[in-house]
Amino acid sequence: MTALARTPAPYTFAQSPCGGLEMEIMGAALRMRASGALLDLAHQALIVADLHFEKGSAYGMRGQFLPPYDTRDTLDRLEAEVAALEPRVVVFLGDSFHDGRAEDRLSADDAARLVAMAQGRTLIWLVGNHDADGPRRLPGQVVDTMTLGPLILRHEPEPGEQPGELSGHLHPCARVSSGRGTVRRRCFATDGTRMILPAFGAYAGGLNLKDQAFAGLFARPPLAGALGRDRVHAVGWRSLTGD
């Protein structure tokens, strides 16, 4: 990461009244939401990554009985975003399901909520490594990648510089320490030319932005949009610590 040691030029961003953080990537106006969802303002597209539906029941099948409410909880938060923003499109950036059989384990209620969400808008399911086939019965379109104006959306970030890429997969987390304690929160990670979204799923873990897995993905030290209770905090590279 030595290449990142040089002093960065300031990032341009703005706090929106809703607590979100707005910035442009390749000219596309984006709003990072405190929920962890991203809104593409021009296309009214709501983008969420790594929902990992039915992760709880995947563990449950193996005898580790995590509370079976993760899908419901994730849907609660997603529905709240859809109700607040009324997007025309909802894009799932892959790993929407924890495994290939997760769609079968969805409760009828939860499946019905996704069907209802598709009323009056399009659902687009990018596939990820956990759900390589995408959903079979739920409404919406299953794709590998897609473009949205100047942006290219895919599940897993491609190595090297990728201007205009939006991706998920890595579940970025920001850890900030001060004399009074430490916080570790899910975060957006961006260098102004590409962005990695935080995981949206209730049981999705997080990977520290200082982890080697992020090395080489950013043209300069990335900005973390850390998810606070009601707002996204812009945290600079120097304020971040490793685990």
Added chain:
Amino acid sequence: MADDAALPADLLPAAFTGWFATRGWAPRTHQLEMVARARAGRDALLIAPTGGGKTLAGFLPSLIELSQRPPANTPRGIHTLYISPLKALAVDVERNLATPIREMGLSIVAESRTGDTGAARRQRQRVKPPDILLTTPEQLALFCAWEGARAYFEDLSCIILDEIHTLHSTKRGDLLALDIARLQTFSPHLRRVGLSATVDDPDVIRRWMGFHAGEGDGAPPAVDLVLGPAGTPPIVDVLLSEGRVPWAGHTAQHAMAEVYEVIKKARTALVFVNTRFQAEFAFQELWRLNEDALPIALHHGSLAAEQRRRVEAAMARGELRAVVCTSTLDLGIDWGDVDLVIQLASPKGASRMVQRIGRANHRMDEASRALFVPANRFEMLECQAAREAIAENRFDGDPPRVGALDILAQHIMGCACSEPFDALALYEEIRTAGPYRALAWEDFEQVVDFVSTGGYALRAYDRFRRIVKGQDGLWRARNADTILRHRLNVGAILSPAVLSVRLAGRGGRAGRKIGEVEEGYLEALEPGDTFVFAGQVWRLVGVTALDVLVTPAPASDPKLPSWGGSKFALSTFLARRVRELMFDQSHWSVLPGDVREWLELQRDRSLIPAEDEMLVETFPRGKRHFMVCYPFEGRLAHTTLAMLMTRRLERMGAAPLGFVCNDYALAVWSLNPMDGVDLDALFDQDMLGDDLEDWLAESYMMKRSFKGCAILAGLIERRFPGAEKSGRQVTFSADLVYDVLRRHEPDHLLLRCAREDAATGLIDVARVGHMLARIQGKIRHAVLDHLSPFSVPMLLEIGKERVPGAAGEMILAEAAEDLIAEASS
């Protein structure tokens, strides 16, 4: 207690009488008493101070029985099981037991089994059990989860529980009590023997040791009480440091030169402190003064195991003059040479102090010597109160324990791993364990359902049950994999995730290991900062997934991470004695002049409350208004109280900005004056209603409690075979699980467990409740123009503590402001 005369003359066989004689000893009354109780088939609890031949008294009946056994054709099972809270103690007792066995030429095999015992020996012990097995509660829990545990223990005659006073009020004690009940079912004639140091109320331990099947609920303890000799009272002094007792602080730096002089005069001293940071600090200070190059060592739980073993070995060889240590040396093996115990900073409770003082001079007839070194003025009061309590032989009382349901879940799973069980029979057995005497059938059923399916209202896992009820009505573990996973998660000890501290090698690689630190130990440090660890100054290079990388920084002035105070709360008993001492002016003569003047100033400028009153002071200072209250209930209870008070003060319009707490008092500061606040309303007992619930929901302490319960109950696994999780990942997912469960099933069993744990532990709501009841109508309000002498220590702590409210949000917001500053510079 019976006299010698009342005991039958033939209690000891000739070989034993002869052995005592060759050693130049006579059997002590309590030792013979234990033999007599055993002969009558009675359970017994022996209470005796250190050095009273307690362990031998426990084993004597078993040694006699074993020596008189007729030969057998087939291998026999274990005769006596000995349980120690410490691995090292089990190994030490094994060594001590070898002497009488060898010298009397008895054909008895006594062996220890701990987590460190090799696989071959473990295997052999399983196939060919020793006569006496010495082990720990965790190993016993594993034994009880074995297939074939019933046959293995069906001949068990005696179980000896050593140092029970350290176990009975903990979750480890819950698990042990359940396993004792299990063993009693396997072997109905089993005799229970408890060994304990002096305690406030022996009946609490007698009841903990359990009941027998069929005894009514109101039955008195089934365990006889045997009292050993009282022992010589210890000689305790308090270091007065005339004229130099500091107003605040926890390090006792002012007294280090005096402590060093005292060490020089002693043969070997144990220097006890309350935290690891204090241990490092004191060690550093003593070596700075150590012109005579006395061998002074350091011992605390964050040091590498081998380093601790080296210190212990040097101690046993009598090579050390002093060891600075934490509670890691509270218990354990006998070091004859220690002649002085020094307690740096406040003792917190009388019982722990007696335990620590007992580490000096393991001989009955000589008094142990101890020196208390208070670090500040309130601690001076506390040390005097503790000294007097010890002189009067008075102790802190532990309330009777109600067994935790997460431990019960672990035990039920263990039972199913061992053999199929009938729910009703198991329920009856569990109720013979002291802590579970009052267990309701509904709670038991709920725990069984939790073990089987997770116990969720949404019956999502009914197809994947971990234990399954068969056609025969018996519950069984689902399969071999379930059993294996249970075995890997047995035990009631929750060790925080640890990181290794290593020298940073070339290219950032990790080098030699210096020790281990708990997750969070170095949280406040940034790379480049220096800190003291293992007695040296280091510079933090960075933290990788599993290692803390450091380089030596010998000449630097270390940045001291926040002390965090003591993890032990001031005991209720000692707190009351401190209040009594403070109120009784005729008593002040025992205090040094500067502390006496401080009390007199407080009396003249503010007031000294009566023992049963609580003082509340309000005064302005700078642009702030302060409210300082003095409940003397310990830091945890004060923190909870302050959290709740600030919510109320907010509603009352005082606009509170922050607070600090220590063991004696708490201070809140606000934008608006608080002189007119209705104190009776502020401290009304209904504070523990909705305000508490609201605060708890978001509290990180609840998350910590929940994580502990979830691990103990088997919801979150400690480790998977082949896929070790790092502690940090566990932390993270436990928090996620907590949030989801709280939102969707707030009445779930594990949330109930977590609330109960937090209420007695981390947030000590129980104590806040008692305190609010105690002070109803007894609040003394002093409205002052400026700060009082008592409030000074509190105000000096401001800035060292966390501020309330959404601290996490504030840290993020500050980091964001830094960025804005960075951007606009």
